[in-house]
Amino acid sequence: MFRARALNAVLLVLAGPAPAAAAPFDTSLGRSGSILLVALLLVLQTAAIVALLVQNTRTRRAERAARAQLTQIARLNRLAAAGELSASISHEIKQPLAAIAANASAALRWLGRATPDMGEARAALERIIGEAHRASDVIGDIRAMFKKAGDGKAPVDVNAVIREVLVLARADLETSRIAVETDLPEGLPAVVGSPAQLQQVLLNVVTNAVEAMDQVAERARRLRVTSRPHETDGVMITVEDSGEGIDPRNAKQIFEPFYTTKQQGMGLGLSICRSIVEAHGGRLTAAPGALHGLALRISLPTGERA
Amino acid sequence: MNRKAAPVDPTVFVVDDDASVRDALKSLLRSVDLEVETFGSAAEFLRAQLPDAPSCLVLDVRLPGVSGLDFQGELAKSGINIPIIFVTGHGDIPMTVKAMKAGAVEFLTKPFRDQDMLDAIQVALDRDRTRREQDGKITQLKELFHSLTSREQEVIGFVTSGLMNKQIAAEMGVSVITVKVHRGNVMRKMGAKSLTDLVRMADALGIRRKT
16 A cells, blocks of 8 residues: 555656656667666665565554553453462352351350250351361362472382373263273383472363263273373473364364353363363473374473473 | 142252351251251252251352352243342342342341351241241132132132122122122122122132223
């Protein structure tokens, strides 16, 4: 657009004083004609350069705007994630609080009866103590969840974590009639990190796999979990399912907060998993797997490098 | 769900997936001499036998498997008219509105005040008591109605829609005298003291002809 306008202006300026424009065209351009042509070419070149510069500036401005927008989106996402998180935390805390309040009321009412029932009152009071500790544990768990993986580090046997998670998920796996294959060679180096957090990551990945196979009817439902030495100083865990898999174009998206394919999901699971794995100095990636579905790979460095 | 005959004390059913909330509520309700039965899930509650007594349901909105609001709908669909008091960790306004519109007695947020809960339970039990009385009356009326002959049943429809004896006779193709006889029998058998009384019964039975 700019280029066309510039060209028009140049042509107007040149056309004005040039007598050649009025003279009838002959086969040779003549002296003034060639000067005109050279001038025209020079002007055209300048115009082109100016246009390119303008375009370049515009592109850069657009890029900056896009980046700002992305930062904004990321910030909003974090805020929304915090909102969701606080809702689920408040639910976890309100359960024991509700129990405490109801137990305390019950205790008062047992004591206020014509013949106070000490046994019932005592039992209610004891439940209050238990619930207070439970509320405190919930807060402790949340704090632990937010603590960096670096805190409370311990050498972790990856295979042991995998086995624990498969035990935890056994009921789900059996209900969904999923055949589990494991290949967990002995002698893997221990990774350094929080066993509880790694367990959480793996459980999340396995649960996702189970859910991904929910609709699978025409082929066997299989879950394969393998562990391997990775590079020179790490361990790689691979979780493959025979579910629907994922469009390669969305492979990156699945780690973004609030990206979900589940109706009930918040879309935070994998994004939290990735944060945890990265806090361990590792990587969590997704790719199409060998069993038709998705393969999630968790690579974790051992203590030497971390 | 079946109805069991024996106990007549009003019963409060509590469905909450959190055992400690269940226990606390149970103790609270027992301390004011209410019969309480607790369940961890909607499915468990459905398997239970409801007593033949006024009852109400204290239902957590967040339940494993099915949401409390959906469960409210399911109960209504299967004709179980138990009054419901909802409790929830964090109730938003749309959720509350939906529950109340669907006939919930109360919507309490955790932690709730004991008096609020007990008041809601009283309201719910009263509501169920009234419903049961009405149900009982309707059942009785139905029995009476079925004891009528088919001609008498026909007459009750015409009479309560405001037709004159002559008109009824024409409609039925019988004599006015016959209509009068049927009419007398209807009033006697139904135990109606007046035409107004009979109209009210016909309304309750839903057999009044629309003219």
